[in-house]
Amino acid sequence: MSDACQNIKTIAKRELNGYFASPVAYVFIVIWLLLNGFFTFSLGGFFEIGQASLAMPFFRWHPWLYLFLVPAVGMRLWSEERRMHTLELLLTMPITSWQAIIGKFLASWLFLIIALVLTFPVVLTVCYLGSPDMGEIISGYVGSALLAGGYLAVTSMTSAVTRNQVISFILSIVICFFLLLSGFEPVTELLPNSLVGIVTSLSSLTHFIAFQKGVLDSRDVIYFASLIGFALFMNGVIIRNLRAG
């Protein structure tokens, strides 16, 4: 067991260093922070709504920002290994493919969480201006991190499908977009009443909105945990089939 943890740690460390070794990581973080600032203060009407809350001006945009940014972070996870033939090297090491999948996933997730934590000035701002409900903010951050993890797991899966990063990027956007739309009101209004319950319960948006409102419900945590679990499981299946030829 300790061997497994050690291997996961080694792989995660390499992957995370890989992000910061190239300028891409910094470019990503800057874009992410700029977009967050723009959406929060301009479109989100942070000042206009006159409430010391981050739910509507800040967290509301995360599902849409992640839709593009998370696939950009995760698209190379496996496609690059396939393209450079390092997959053969990695999987002939004395490790299991699960350890590699989890290690890579955790590294990218950690990177996204670092980017998320760097939005802390917005929390300072709202604390300075008023006295916000800290529980709501923490719940929003937890939900945002889980949402990023869910999208990332989907991206990790799609990146195993192809050697081409662009294809993996587009595939994961499509899948994440469906997960999002199935809980988006303008879309769910079009559905017959009998289906609405099932479709919205599968949506990442529905479950994220609960966190955004400050409701930490175990069902929502379980939803994201199973989304991550399922996508990574499929990731493993795809890699197994790849090796079997």
Add this chain to the structure above:
Amino acid sequence: MIKVENLEKHFGTKKAVAGVTFSVERGEILGFLGPNGAGKSTTMRMITGFIPPTAGRITVGGHDISEQPIEAKKLIGYLPENAPSYADMTVYGFLSFCAELRGLHKDARKKAVNRAVEMCFLEPVVHQSVDTLSKGYRHRTCLAQSILHDPDVLVLDEPTDGLDPNQKHEARQLIRRMGEKKVIIFSTHILEEVEAVCSRAIIIDRGKIVANGTPAELKQRSELAGAVSVRVIGVPADVVKSRLSSVPGARKAAIVREDGGAVLARAYPAEGSTNGNLARGVAEASVQAGWKFEELHTEEGRLDEVFRSITWSETGKREERQ
């Protein structure tokens, strides 16, 4: 050490490997030969546990690669085809990463990396990132990765591909030195390499083993093996030819080349004639006829000829049909 039994691999309806059986023991250096697409790389990928076999069994050091992959992989060092490595890492970083996955930490890791760097002559580039390296260095970086944990088994897919003649020489020396205590399986297209390095060679064609033996044994299968070449001055070619074909123990004779006044002719041994007999016969015949000969030697046989006759006969037939 390595046992491969009835190994098969199908890709769709195509049989890339169709029933391969062999075993290798410690101290052997096994050369894997065969035309492109013969199934060499596929076989190596199965031995190293990258792809699962469709049928058959592989054990490495007593561990079945399908049932105990981790234990088996621990014993193996592997240089994949085209020597892949992570382009964004430095040589040292890459080797440290691989060493950690091999279960080497802290001081042991440092020691292993330094040893591999030294053995593969990587000192000048150790802190450069892999994508700035020349092909030869990149190749050796991946080779260094395979020997980090001093494995009992080394599987090298075209270890000298893309190296210059000096580097090839170094790589061969390295393989020969390590082969004394380990099991080494390596594939190559270069036949002289097999003669220089291998203690045994296996020729694979279209997924099947078509020859298995020491380089000397394989050369014996050459038509040339045991033939006696003689270079005579000032005698007409047809006279030489007819005289040589009547030497006892000769099956036939042929003229290889005529230049100036010299004739290079060759007598081929009849079946069952022992080595040396024919050479003596040819020498006596030449002396009796009063020829002046400059050179007389017994051919060893050539591996490339054997290779062609075994693997190209099939290709030739295929081409004729089309």
